[in-house]
Amino acid sequence: MRTLKVALLGCGVVGTEVARIMTTDAADLAARIGAPVELAGVAVRRANRPRPGIPDHLITTDAAELVKRGDIDVVIEVIGGIEPARSLILSAFDNGASVVSANKALLAADGAALHGAAAKAGVDLYYEAAVAGAIPLIRPLRESLAGDKVNRVLGIVNGTTNFILDKMDSTGAGYSEALEEATALGYAEADPTADVEGFDAAAKAAILAGIAFHSRVTAENVFREGITEVTAADIASAKAMNSVVKLLAICERSTAADGTESVTARVHPAMIPLTHPLANVRGAYNAVFVEADAAGQLMFYGPGAGGAPTASAVLGDLVAVCRNKLGGATGPGESAYAQLTVNPMDDVVTRYHVSLDVADKAGVLAQVATVFAEHGVSIDTVRQQGREGDASLVVVTHRATDAALSATVSELRTLDNVRGVASIMRVEGE
Template sequence: MADQADNNAAAPTVGVALLGMGTVGTEVLRILQEDAQDFTARTGGPIEVRGIAVSDLSKPRPGVSSELLTDDAFGLVNREDIDLVIEVIGGIDYPRTVVLAALRAGKSVVTANKALVAAHAGELSEAADSSGADLFFEAAVAAAIPVVGPLRRSLAGDRVNQVMGIVNGTTNFILDAMYKRGASYDEMLAEATALGYAEADPSADVDGYDAASKAAILANLAFHSPVGSDDVHVEGIRSINVADIEAAKAAGCTIKLLAICERLVDDEGQESVSARVYPALIPLDHPLSSVSESFNAIFVVAEYAGRLMFYGNGAGGAPTASAVLGDVVAAARNIVHGGRAPGMSTYANLPVGDFGSVRTRYHVDMVVDDRPGVLAEVASTFSVQGVSLKTVRQEDAGDAGARLVVITHHAAESDLESTVDNLKNLDAVKAVNSVIRMEGN
């Protein structure tokens, strides 16, 4: 033990700059200080926080030395005694300039900023490669759930065909409660806000943009191709209602907001990438259907490894800090012992495919005239676009007519869109209540 202690004492100290002292930053600092000896043992040398950049120096920060605080992030990351930068500010434009400055100065960076990585992965990776620094971002996707590392390292020798997951806890809490309690979207959004799962402005969550940033990162890693947040097709959950939930139950499914990244191959063998976010029906026997409350899960299908699933807390201060600190240990070990982590390879450079060519199944709920021949008219409308029907269920809708619920076989998005447009123009169809995709089968 003495020899080990002497080795650690002789090892260089890793100087850390912490950018941001919100919920995650506060947890990161606390754990680093409380478990300092463990971190020294894990990395082979001491880790010392030498500066903390904050936006408001006047804000009380109990237990934090004022000598550590600064509002000059650029000055901090460029100091000679800083080796590693932890960025937990959030946002895109300002953090981008600071992180780029750090990477170009040869300082390794650990970030939890999904929006930043999704929007500027290529630029950040290039800066890291040019200076030989490390860029880690495990916490940017699903917090404590280890999925970035497996995609970068464990599956580096495999061919990933699909990544599909529940990557937003707020929307999963809302949809799960709607399914179990029969409550409305508005009721569960209000409860999610009261419990702190949803922000005062929930748009990033319920409109799918948070999940889209994570989908872009996952697609980039899984398919070794440049995919940005603007390349992701995004639909949120605001339109999901009690009737949709009941229809899902009748079909033996539940509804989840899914981030789906998929390798597409056309009839000529040309490959492309699809990245999309939308609410979808999932069969109750699929592993993702049982992911409840605010938990996250990511399902990976690889050529050789087969089906893999990663599950756990996808948000929160402590889980996110856990992922950040895992990256800190890896980056610090490389600084102490030499070496570098795998970068973001985009060697495949696959194009982003046309969303209209994506193929999946659909659940179409409509109200039609209750008279002979209507079913044949509806079926013909699907057939004209080459969309075949798997099941048709008819229910009495009272004076409104008949409720017709159609589940299709796999069909192209563009063909289904044309079908729905034609249904709306069909005299026999009074209303198309909803069109929800079906995934996982």
């Protein structure tokens, strides 16, 4: 049987692990696939760096030429970003190669076009490694639950932010201190913006929502808030409620009174009760909670990043794609038949934790409560603590729309007795 040839685009932390495992486990991979696989070329930006275990003759700086080779069966793309990754993937399709990608940003921005190009060329596009590292998640949603109706996907999909929030909770550290430790340990990049501002999680949420709800969802459709404004006071308030703060990716299906279905996708910090399974996800780990009609509640947990875990997901896709190549078939492509509308954040209904700095005098609480009532936001609990003429007022609401809460907060800011709105955090998972 012929040898299947693989081109690797990118040889950083993940790419190096992919190349290593392809070499050391070559016999096992061949047995699982049914034919040998050969690393035929590795595209890098700088050829003169030492790459132990990778023969020099495989290294090239011309990725465009590598993917055009007519003998390449599968291209593995782990360079990230939008370009040149998109052009290289499209070129691979044009030249008959299937693609395995870990590129969440590209798939969240242009997944529909990539799926269309793959289908036109009669090849595969697999991307298990794009969301939650080693955790099998894309395939269960795309295949195992294909006969079920998924209603909600709720998860921690960014290890960096989970590490930071976990440190703030367990040690009392402030955000800056926790970020500094995450950077020192290698969990956070030198520029942590994509993680701490929620861009990374939003891209993953778009991919998950698209697969779960059989609709086209892009990163632009995902409401996004990061964790940079989370304070030690927020962490303490969560503890007082027997909760923890997590950066959550939440994708939900909803049904209107007339039976029309739609979806929402959002990423933001939220308080979740200690009784929820996600509350106990510590450190840099990821976990995703899936709720479906027939399957009920499912949870997927494990390391969400790192060279070896991500390489595991890449190689799982490689085995599947190579099997398809040998069988003359392709695996599941895009499923967007439902074409559900993605609702704006204003329509989302949840509970809220609102912390206000107010004047410590009679009538203030009644005035604040009136504003909530006027905007249709029902109050569940109130906690007030005085301090030298001012007071901290914490209000936890019943379920309300985000639009109603926003209008409430806007009016509260105009009150003379409200010194400021210290924080607003959503309450989920109850």
